[in-house]
Amino acid sequence: MRLTCEVMPNIHPFLVHFPVALLTTALSFEVLGVLLSRGEFSKAGWWIQMAGTIGIVAAVLSGLSAKSQVFIPLPAAGTFDAHQQLAFVTAGGFAALLLWRLGMRAKIDPGRRFLYLTLFAASLACLWVGAWYGGELVYRFGVGVVSPVP
Numbered sequence: 001m002r003l004t005c006e007v008m009p010n011i012h013p014f015l016v017h018f019p020v021a022l023l024t025t026a027l028s029f030e031v032l033g034v035l036l037s038r039g040e041f042s043k044a045g046w047w048i049q050m051a052g053t054i055g056i057v058a059a060v061l062s063g064l065s066a067k068s069q070v071f072i073p074l075p076a077a078g079t080f081d082a083h084q085q086l087a088f089v090t091a092g093g094f095a096a097l098l099l100w101r102l103g104m105r106a107k108i109d110p111g112r113r114f115l116y117l118t119l120f121a122a123s124l125a126c127l128w129v130g131a132w133y134g135g136e137l138v139y140r141f142g143v144g145v146v147s148p149v150p
């Protein structure tokens, strides 16, 4: 059973899957576009990237709200800090990539593609590791859950 606030439920666990799934799919589309030399894959990747970046904003905002609703035991403090810091780094990385891509009018310059996709992959790796720490908070330390057994 999950602990909830009386005013607003904790929607962080519901929202966090969107950026992970969307941004992983976006990078896959970009890579497929390069491998198959098909521009439409990159176009689709761009739309999915925008949706995923909005998802990160939602995950960060709901995470900040979840922080005030759940009890974080002392042994989980380091994991929580790693989770939170990686979330901020990830959000910064994807915000920068979004602005960069907008500056290129949504089309990645061929000469910058390698750097763009490398930074995308690095940001995605931070997102995965940060989300893994989030899972540790819940499934190892029981943050945000109460035992269903009385």
Ligand code: HEM
Pocket (backbone or CB within 6 Å): 010, 012, 013, 016, 019, 020, 056, 059, 060, 061, 062, 063, 064, 066, 067, 070, 083, 084, 087, 088, 090, 091, 127, 130, 131, 132, 133, 134, 135, 136, 137, 138, 143, 144
């Ligand atoms: C990129 C942004 C973020 C992602 C992808 C993310 C991902 C996750 C994941 C996967 C979980 C485990 C949820 C579950 O399986 O039930 C989790 C839990 C948690 N996260 Fe995040 N998180 C993000 C940002 C943040 C931020 C910025 C904070 C706080 C400042 C935060 C605080 C928490 C807390 C307190 C929990 C445990 C309680 C709960 O499930 O709400 N998260 N997060």
